[in-house]
Amino acid sequence: MAELEAVIGLEIHVQLATKTKMFCGCSLSFGDEPNVHTCPVCLAHPGVLPVTNEQAILYALKIAAALECEVAPRSIFHRKNYFYPDSPKAYQISQYDIPIAGPGRLGGVRIHRAHLEEDAAKMIHVGDSGRIHGSGASLVDFNRGGTPLVEIVTEPDLRSAAEAAVWARLLRETVRQLDVSDVNMEEGSLRVDANVSVRPAGSEELGTKTELKNMNSFRFLERGIEAELARQRELIEAGGTVVQETLHFSPEDGSLHPLRSKEEAHDYRYFPEPDLVPIAPTEEMIREARDSLPELPAARAARYEGEMGLAGDVAALLAADPETAGYFEQVAEAAAGVEPRVVANWVTGELAAALRQGVREADARDSKVDPDALAALIGMVQEKKISHGSGKAVLVTLVTEGGDPAEIVEREGLAQISDSGELEAIVAAAVDANPEAAEQIRSGNQKAIGAIVGAVMKETKGRADGGEVNRLIKKQLGL
């Protein structure tokens, strides 16, 4: 049997951080006392009517612009009918066949659509099951009911759980930088569901999918998808078939359980919401949304790769959040003459390591390392004024104490040994002290040179240039 390839699409709910709810004037809140942000409209009293929140439309347009989506000139709301206590009207107002945003793209993944809708109220089920079935009682908090949501649906373009988690992070960073949502997975302002299926590698057909819900962190997202892929592969390899269903992820043990209740195969009897007029954004609104965008992670990463010659993974790492990216760009600018690729390696490699070693916050933007200082340090290493090893040592000092790298080099006597006579003597002594290694090198074992290099570095306290040391050892041995 051919290998089974993973096919993953994501559905992301983004709670918009507007002042008021989607269809009424109640303020949004998180963590307030239950049922204080309610009114006749969001409690669905008889006779009330929804009115669309203009801010939510503008926020949705920003998201659409960031995801390079086509904006519908006239999109409409539908009613999605279902009985459940989290929906006081017994229908959710959502967009259905004509969403505000059509096809788009982010970080190599195609966006199918993005649409506006309202969040349901929050339910707390009293009892051991934690779900409505088998609970003693259920409590409803209508504070959340009616919070504006943008639901983003991707095409099934992701091919592994890890890839899905990386892409979800990129989406989170992208939306965060639009300033339209708190995008906090623990608090539920960002909720990522996954549609997961497998198919024989090379096949174009899609297998039967299952929908995974309740993975409230990126780690759980990855773990949930991983578990479901394993389950589906095992099932198919044993001759079984996947059944389309919704699975609930349990953070406690990482297990997946089929959901019953409202997510069962329901007929939602969608029809156009007669109480609302279509959303028809003006050209100006769309342009303003586009113009308001900061440089977003995906675009920034592409620029780092294209213009600066960075490797893809390093570029993505640096581009993710604007602070890290800004820091990197300042160092790169200050380190004139040094290739950006080298600067990038220092920021993502040596600096990150020094931060881990030196301070509590492993975060470049919190360090005491001034971008100019790091640039100067990289310059000294590049010009072989100090060895790479000394550079790393200086960086640890910079991280914890700050300061000027040239002074630290001076103070700690880290300047590279430039007198080749002095170095030659040390090398000769090291060769003499390690006759076995010398013999092995002579008989062709190049790896043995490490022992002698190590001895020289120990003697010079790392102030020697590694390449020069290698050259002198070979010269000493007559090779």
Next chain:
Amino acid sequence: MGDMLDLTAVQAHEAMAAGELSAVEYSEAWAEAAAGDELNAYLWRDGDSDSGAIAVERPSIAPVAVKDIFCTEGVPTTAGSRILEGYRPPYTSTAVRRLIEAGAPILGKTNMDEFAMGSSNENSAYGPVLNPWDRGRVPGGSSGGSAAVVAGGLAPWAIGTDTGGSIRQPAALCGIVGLKPTYGAISRYGMIAFASSLDQCGPLTRDVSDAALMLAILQGADPCDSTSVGLPEAPRLPDRENLEGLSFAVPTDLTSHVFDSGVRAKFDATLELIESLGGTVGEVGLPHAEHGISAYYVIAPAEASSNLARYDGVRYGMRAEASGDLIEMYEATRAQGFGAEVKRRIMLGTYALSSGYYEAYYGQAQKVRTKIAADFAAAFADFDFVVTPTSPSVAFGLGEKTDDPLAMYLNDFFTVPMSLAGIPAISIPAGLAEPGSGGPQLPVGFQIAAPAFGEQKLLDAAYALEQAIGFDARPPRSGAPYVPIGGKKRTGSGGGEGG
């Protein structure tokens, strides 16, 4: 005092403005008249319980009877349904708020078909309203209470709602004026929804001038209703004296269908009157209008099935005792709280929206609706107005059609097409005619429809015609003692002291 109650709302308004009439005395006189309700027309009257937020301190305009479908803060609002028994809304509808702000006291809340579903008022959970002309007959529906109080001298004027004819048909059957404005002219906020894309608030009044004054108070865009736009100009009192230069189209596709000979005779006589006033009468085709009823009875129940889903016993209104889980409580509440007609329409609508049937029913009905609107647009390219009888018959007997929903639905045959097209239409009394089955003469309504937002022109023409018709018959203020027929009255009726 009797003289005072004979004034129209416009006359009373002018007299109050001129200082010739005390607004307080006038309001009190009407409150007293309302207390003599023998028609089961009121469900609540000011004085039955605290009117709180909807009280008007300084009345300056005639008090209004309000259909019990409009939410009134702190005051019982049932929509004629058991399921809202005991419900006192936490807010007031825009229409009622505008009346209060204009200085019009709320005289009471009027009985109606449950959730405005009905053409006879026999679907009220609180018993049927009796027609003041003949208490053995229905007043029409669903705004039957509002029509009956105006015709029966229990209120100077009233507001109702019209979804497929619910203002015009009861106005016709009670011999008064009923106006359904253009969809969007008046805010629907706080008006309990039946079919959102069709529901529209409007006046039920003694004459066309009162309808114009009421429309002027009610109309206007409302930030709480996205579908409200108001009228292009504030309506003024009509003053047209003839119909010269105006053309009236008779849609033969509708009027060729058989209706009462008495109704037909009054309709034909009114057409002749139009010509005598200088208007021209022609024929026009509205080829899709006769399918209006079919489309309407898909669209309206579909929207209703969704609008009425919120009545689940959780947050307000009636809750049935149920031993089992939440779903059982929902089911018991809705089974006990809704009447038969409401359940019938919820089921029809749910079916019409179901996956696999949506296109065949709801989708198809919407296409018919579009065609009907296009038919009217074509007619208005050649004519100023389209005219029909308002109702195929005069008021029918209580219980006469309750076992035959289809016969009942056909009451809306002439009124539904205008609702589907969203255009304004007015019913004015054309005179009295003998019922098909014989008996004393009863009012006949004449319907005039105009293009969207053509209210002023419509009111002007209706006024000219009204003057020429000179309909001045009134039912007796008091008559045979009120005998409840089925159902249960929620509020005690004064009884016997009408006058």
